[in-house]
Amino acid sequence: MSFELIKDILIATVPLLVIFPSLFAFTTWMERKALARIQNRIGPNKTGIPCTRIGLFGLGQPAADGIKMIFKEDIVPRGADRLFHLLAPILALIPAMLILCFLPLEFPWGKFMSAPVQAFLLDSAVIFFFAISGLTTLAIFMAGWASRNKYSLLGGMRAVAQMVSYEIPLVLSAVVVVMMVGSLNAKEIADAQTGFNWFVFTPWGLAAFVIFFIAALAETNRSPFDLPEAESEIIAGYFTEYSGFKFALFFLGEYIAMFAISGLAVTLFLGAGDGPFLTSAPWLSVVWFIVKIFGLIAVMIWLRGTLPRLRVDQLMAFAWKFLLPISIFNILLAGLSHFALDARVAATSDAILYSIHAPHTHSGAVNHAPPKLVAGQKEAVMGALHYTDKNWVGAMEWFFKAALKGHVQSRSILAWWFGIWAMGLTVLYVMAKGLDNVSRSEVKPREYLYAE
Amino acid sequence: MTQEITFWVLAVIAVLGALVAVRRRNLIHGVFALMIFFAALSGLFLLLLAEFIAAVQILVYIGAVGILLLFAIMLTERVTGDDARDITSRGSFWGWAAALAVLVFLLLPAIQSADLAQTAQPHIPSVKALGHKLMEPYVVTLEVLALLLTAALIGAVAASQGGEKTKEDSDDA
Amino acid sequence: MTLEHCLILGAVLFCIGLLGALTRRNAVVVLFSIEIMLNAANLNFIAFWRFSDTPDQLHGPLFTLFTIAVAAAEVAVGLALVIAVYRHFKTVDLEQLDTLKEE
Amino acid sequence: MSILGGGIFKGMAVTLRNFVGSYFYKERLTTNDYEWRPDGALPQSIGDYPKEEGEQLSDTTTVNHYSRNFPMLLHDTGEPMDTIRCVACKICERECPPQCIYIEKSTEKIENADGKPQFYPAKFDIDVSVCMSCQICVEVCPFDAIVMNSQFELSTPDRFGGLLVRRDDLLKSNDYYHKIHPQEAATRDQKMADDKAAKEAKKKAAAEKAKAAAEAKAKAEAENESKEDAE
Numbered sequence: 001m002s003f004e005l006i007k008d009i010l011i012a013t014v015p016l017l018v019i020f021p022s023l024f025a026f027t028t029w030m031e032r033k034a035l036a037r038i039q040n041r042i043g044p045n046k047t048g049i050p051c052t053r054i055g056l057f058g059l060g061q062p063a064a065d066g067i068k069m070i071f072k073e074d075i076v077p078r079g080a081d082r083l084f085h086l087l088a089p090i091l092a093l094i095p096a097m098l099i100l101c102f103l104p105l106e107f108p109w110g111k112f113m114s115a116p117v118q119a120f121l122l123d124s125a126v127i128f129f130f131a132i133s134g135l136t137t138l139a140i141f142m143a144g145w146a147s148r149n150k151y152s153l154l155g156g157m158r159a160v161a162q163m164v165s166y167e168i169p170l171v172l173s174a175v176v177v178v179m180m181v182g183s184l185n186a187k188e189i190a191d192a193q194t195g196f197n198w199f200v201f202t203p204w205g206l207a208a209f210v211i212f213f214i215a216a217l218a219e220t221n222r223s224p225f226d227l228p229e230a231e232s233e234i235i236a237g238y239f240t241e242y243s244g245f246k247f248a249l250f251f252l253g254e255y256i257a258m259f260a261i262s263g264l265a266v267t268l269f270l271g272a273g274d275g276p277f278l279t280s281a282p283w284l285s286v287v288w289f290i291v292k293i294f295g296l297i298a299v300m301i302w303l304r305g306t307l308p309r310l311r312v313d314q315l316m317a318f319a320w321k322f323l324l325p326i327s328i329f330n331i332l333l334a335g336l337s338h339f340a341l342d343a344r345v346a347a348t349s350d351a352i353l354y355s356i357h358a359p360h361t362h363s364g365a366v367n368h369a370p371p372k373l374v375a376g377q378k379e380a381v382m383g384a385l386h387y388t389d390k391n392w393v394g395a396m397e398w399f400f401k402a403a404l405k406g407h408v409q410s411r412s413i414l415a416w417w418f419g420i421w422a423m424g425l426t427v428l429y430v431m432a433k434g435l436d437n438v439s440r441s442e443v444k445p446r447e448y449l450y451a452e
Numbered sequence: 453m454t455q456e457i458t459f460w461v462l463a464v465i466a467v468l469g470a471l472v473a474v475r476r477r478n479l480i481h482g483v484f485a486l487m488i489f490f491a492a493l494s495g496l497f498l499l500l501l502a503e504f505i506a507a508v509q510i511l512v513y514i515g516a517v518g519i520l521l522l523f524a525i526m527l528t529e530r531v532t533g534d535d536a537r538d539i540t541s542r543g544s545f546w547g548w549a550a551a552l553a554v555l556v557f558l559l560l561p562a563i564q565s566a567d568l569a570q571t572a573q574p575h576i577p578s579v580k581a582l583g584h585k586l587m588e589p590y591v592v593t594l595e596v597l598a599l600l601l602t603a604a605l606i607g608a609v610a611a612s613q614g615g616e617k618t619k620e621d622s623d624d625a
Numbered sequence: 626m627t628l629e630h631c632l633i634l635g636a637v638l639f640c641i642g643l644l645g646a647l648t649r650r651n652a653v654v655v656l657f658s659i660e661i662m663l664n665a666a667n668l669n670f671i672a673f674w675r676f677s678d679t680p681d682q683l684h685g686p687l688f689t690l691f692t693i694a695v696a697a698a699e700v701a702v703g704l705a706l707v708i709a710v711y712r713h714f715k716t717v718d719l720e721q722l723d724t725l726k727e728e
Numbered sequence: 729m730s731i732l733g734g735g736i737f738k739g740m741a742v743t744l745r746n747f748v749g750s751y752f753y754k755e756r757l758t759t760n761d762y763e764w765r766p767d768g769a770l771p772q773s774i775g776d777y778p779k780e781e782g783e784q785l786s787d788t789t790t791v792n793h794y795s796r797n798f799p800m801l802l803h804d805t806g807e808p809m810d811t812i813r814c815v816a817c818k819i820c821e822r823e824c825p826p827q828c829i830y831i832e833k834s835t836e837k838i839e840n841a842d843g844k845p846q847f848y849p850a851k852f853d854i855d856v857s858v859c860m861s862c863q864i865c866v867e868v869c870p871f872d873a874i875v876m877n878s879q880f881e882l883s884t885p886d887r888f889g890g891l892l893v894r895r896d897d898l899l900k901s902n903d904y905y906h907k908i909h910p911q912e913a914a915t916r917d918q919k920m921a922d923d924k925a926a927k928e929a930k931k932k933a934a935a936e937k938a939k940a941a942a943e944a945k946a947k948a949e950a951e952n953e954s955k956e957d958a959e
Contacts (some may be wrong), residue, residue: 005454037750038743040757084484123579127507138487140523145480157526160519167515185577201587306743307736432732458643463634470661472639474645479653486657493664498635500675503684503691505667512693517660517700523635524704526709540648541720547647551640559636568676569627575680584689585683604698609707612696612724 008117015107023290024255025062030294031301032061068246069349077148077241084146089192089242089249092139095132096256102129103263104272110282110436119328120186127184129264130171133219136257140238141226143250147241155237159221159228162315166218166225169323173212176204176334177268185265193271194278196393199325200269204334209269213296216261223304230309235319243406262296263289298368322435330430336419344416348409349384350393352377376405383410459499466492477539481526487518507513547587626637631672638665652707652717664690773890774856774882774897794909798856799865800877802897806840808899809848811841812872816849820865828858829865852895856882872916878908 019095029044036043044058076085114410122128131274137160144156177199178184181192199205228237241248266272270292275287310318355377383398396417402410469489476482490513497506527529539545586594636663645658667689674685683702731737749756804811816833832851840846865874876901884890906913 034747040746040750043756081480085482122503123577124504124507127504127511131507131510131515134511138484142484160522164519165514182580215597236924281585302740302743302747305747306739418576429732436732455626455671459630463630467637467641470641470645473657474641474649474654474663479651482654485667486660489661489665491722493668494681496668497671500631500671501680502671502675502689505671505686505689508690508693509667512697513660513664517686517697518657520700521657523705524656524707527680527708528653528700530651534646537650537655537718541650544648547644549646551644554642555636559639561638562631563674568632570627570676571676572676573678573680573697575675581705582683582686582690585687590687593691597691601694601698606700608701608705609692612708 001388003115005117008113008115011109011113012117012119012282013101015109016105017097020097020100020147020256021252023259025066027255027294027297028065029059029303030298033058034298034301035305038302049081060367066248069245069251072244072247074244075241076245079148080241081146081148084142085241086246088139088143089246089253092136092253093140093249093256094124095135096138096253098262099129099132099260099419100256101134102126102186103260103268103289104186105263105286105289106273106282107209107286109185122185124184125186126174126178126189126268129260130167130174131187131433132258133242133260134163136168136253137167140356143242145236145330145392151240153238155228155240156228158312159238161312162218162221162225162228162319165316165319166215166323169211169319170215170219170325172324172331173215173262174268174333178206180205180338181333186272190267194274195391196271196274197391198269198271198393199275201393202334202338203421203428204330204337205269207330207425208327208334209265209430211323212265212269214298215319216265216321217300217303218315220294221260222258222300224307224314226304227309227312227315230382239355244304252369258297258300259293261291262300265296296426300336301369321438322432325427325431330428331429333424339355339426340414342418345387345395345413348413349387352380352384374407376402376407378402379405380407380410383413419434454548455499462492462495462499465489466496480522480531481516483521483525486521487514491612501575501577504579506603523563628672628676631675632669635672637667638662638668650718652710652718652719652722653704655719656703656707657665659703660696660700663692667692761897767888772886773884775892795878795879796857796861796863796876797880798861798876798882798893799854799863799874799896799898800879800900800905801852801906802873802902803899803901806841808896810839812848812873812899813840813867813871814852815846815871816851816852817838817870819868819870820874823864823868824859824863825862826858826860828855829853830855849895851897852900854893855891857887857891858895872920875905875909875912875916878886 003122043158044061044424046055047058047060048055050060076082102122104120104196106339110116112209117126119128139157140159143446144154147153177189180199181189184188191200200209221228229239230237242250259263260297264288268445273289275284275288278284355374356412379402382404383395386398388396395413399410399413403414466489469485469492472485473482473489476485490509494506494509497509530537632671642658642661642665643693645661646655649658670689670692671683673681677685708718709721714722716722746756803809803814804813816831818831818833821829821831828850830853831849834848834850837845837847840848861876863876866876882891902913902917
């Protein structure tokens with residue numbers, strides 16, 4: 001193994017292993033404080049610097065929990081499958097950590113690498129992301145099975161069923177963005193969204209983002225979908241028999257998976273690392289990326305403070321009868337309207353560009369006074385230029401300015417653009433309403449024929 | 453040099469994973485060994501620069517087929533194989549003989565005799581090319597595949613649901 | 626990491642799968658073994674493609690893609706049948722599923 | 729036609745208001761940000777907690793007016809033992825469902841607030857670990873001597889002796905009662921004042937009637953005498 005290769009690998013992986021667990025510690029504190037404030041209490045505020053009275057808003061709480069977890073006794077039930085009981089938390093953590101490297105985080109110390117050893121440059125990074133994030137399902141099943149206890153097996157089976165059925169809408173909603181960008185490479189997806197061209201600002205992107213976020217909540221067993229680890233129903237589900245450090249590993253694994261999934265949501269829909277002032281300080285992209293991740297995590301915590309837990313059958317009906325058809329329909333809608341819109345706007349923008357060249361070519365070499373510019377034509381041309389290099393948010397801005405000046409063609413483009421927006425959202429809303437009635441309809445409990 | 457080591461490590465893991473999956477009494481251990489086997493194979497695909505296939509392998513085999521097998525084991529009997537019944541079928545000796553015979557007399561001579569290419573051409577894995585290929589010459593195959601998968605989906609649901617109540621069940625209920 | 630090593634590995638894995646299919650009683654384990662055999666075949670496809678003269682033709686990965694899809698469909702239907710058999714006969718032991726055999 | 733997911737957004741709006749409100753309006757918070765105790769020692773028994781003033785009081789006022797925890801004995805303004813209302817009639821001891829009140833009547837009588845010699849409880853213990861805050865003792869007490877307190881910080885390291893509250897720890901002044909449950913204390917005082925007034929009125933009426941009867945009798949006698957004189 002050449003030294004260069006080892007150096008590159010270390011530069012690529014060690015920062016992730018350091019940054020995200022420390023962000024995990026911060027998030028546990030943030031979650032407990034936010035949940036407390038939602039319920040009109042104060043939340044941890046006494047554990048500051050150890051052995052002193054300075055409780056700096058409870059920031060020492062994650063450290064205190066960590067130490068507690070290390071010293072707690074690690075009980076393994078007698079009948080349990082000892083090997084798998086140990087392996088399950090590790091398997092829960094490895095994929096969560098692994099998928100972190102598929103997020104297009106351009107750390108500033110990346111330039112010390114000789115060859116760019118970065119996983120998000122992989123050609124099929126997004127597929128690898130979903131493939132490896134599917135492994136946590138296995139870990140949860142292994143935990144449920146290995147603890148040799150009915151409740152955890154029940155929790156394990158429920159978790160597996162939930163995660164498998166929510167993985168499909170998750171992947172399908174990502175297909176929309178991959179279809180637009182035309183590549184699975186995370187870096188290309190990020191570059192396609194520079195300059196506020198985030199996919200969330202397109203109607204199908206917004207719908208896909210909502211579906212992705214809901215499915216991501218279910219994938220990481222969070223807030224309304226946290227049935228597998230429901231304390232009230234099945235005594236903390238699959239990690240009932242876990243205590244001490246193994247429990248902390250599950251906890252860490254779940255949070256890192258939450259980071260990773262919201263990281264992917266940011267990459268696909270919220271323009272990874274794209275924000276203001278990037279030209280002056282390119283390293284800011286990592287900061288914007290992490291700020292957006294924390295935004296999504298704040299919403300997850302907010303949802304956890306608000307929504308009650310879903311029953312198993314509601315959970316399943318929601319996934320199969322609501323999310324899945326909507327995400328497939330969204331792909332169809334995205335394909336139709338984007339390429340239809342693309343053709344329509346491209347035609348008019350070419351017409352705009354053509355309009356300024358046309359007079360010269362007709363009148364041959366004789367140059368005479370510059371062509372009489374139609375009002376607002378300059379802005380329209382700028383918009384068209386922006387549109388050609390796929391910066392449609394900038395293009396729409398210029399078209400808007402041109403339309404203000406009364407430029408006819410940019411008015412038609414804007415009308416077409418907002419028409420697509422209105423039509424897309426209303427069609428999706430009507431379909432969602434319809435599906436909502438279907439998935440809410442009376443579910444006959446199926447009597448099981450086998451295993452009498 | 454690193455490729456040699458990784459190849460041999462993955463090969464050993466794959467063979468061990470397959471053997472444990474086949475010989476293990478406890479089915480759950482068998483399934484997890486099988487998944488290690490799939491993971492090792494995915495590593496081999498990466499080594500052979502078939503990047504997309506490695507990703508699909510993990511997604512389909514470990515993510516879906518593995519869990520399907522787990523569900524199937526959960527729904528059938530004798531999961532931990534701790535009862536004394538023999539796990540091998542009656543004529544298991546002939547099974548061994550047949551497998552070894554196929555290996556020794558059929559496959560290995562075939563590999564020795566064939567003149568195999570020694571050098572690997574440089575190749576940049578790109579999913580775009582795979583996508584274009586899937587669209588131009590193989591688009592019909594893709595549609596047939598989609599049809600097949602839907603049929604399999606519906607078939608699996610129909611078969612495992614047991615359809616309307618059979619005679620025996622109506623007696624029991 | 627020559628082509629020959631990959632082919633030998635593929636052969637060995639294929640035979641392990643064959644061994645499992647022939648000697649095990651439990652239907653689910655037989656399905657394991659068939660999966661192993663299919664994967665061994667996939668390994669050979671990719672190995673031949675990697676060492677072929679025109680890797681850009683992508684014959685290997687395409688064909689493997691199709692075999693993976695077919696194998697997944699096969700496992701799904703196979704397991705559905707195994708469950709249906711289990712519900713009817715209360716066993717998945719292949720030795721006892723011999724009602725077709727005339728006594 | 730409710731918007732799809734409308735309920736979720738309404739719920740999230742409520743939690744957001746709660747979240748933001750808790751930072752700006754201190755009275756929304758159910759518990760205060762306790763400072764460390766000066767010497768950091770744990771209170772050994774209920775008595776160690778400050779009686780009326782002190783940090784405990786400031787917390788109980790934040791608990792809203794209808795919070796009930798464990799009973800307390802009332803005494804009017806002045807020295808607790810002089811103005812104690814309880815006369816050790818033991819009705820509450822009998823009525824208490826979990827039997828967690830223990831009263832020992834005093835042998836001699838002392839002047840109470842209205843100057844009438846009354847018995848007083850030599851011992852009045854409530855086992856706080858047994859009491860279920862059912863408020864029956866407050867309802868049955870004819871002398872309004874026992875009411876519910878809202879002090880909730882009663883943790884002690886010793887769960888046998890520590891949770892048995894003696895008479896002196898139970899005794900609280902009436903204006904403390906006004907401080908923690910203003911409306912209820914006001915209505916209770918109002919009722920006592922009305923009863924007293926009614927009693928006085930009745931007494932006065934009885935006195936007048938007695939006087940009138942006495943006058944009538946006196947007049948009758950005067951008439952008899954005058955009649956006898958006349959014969």
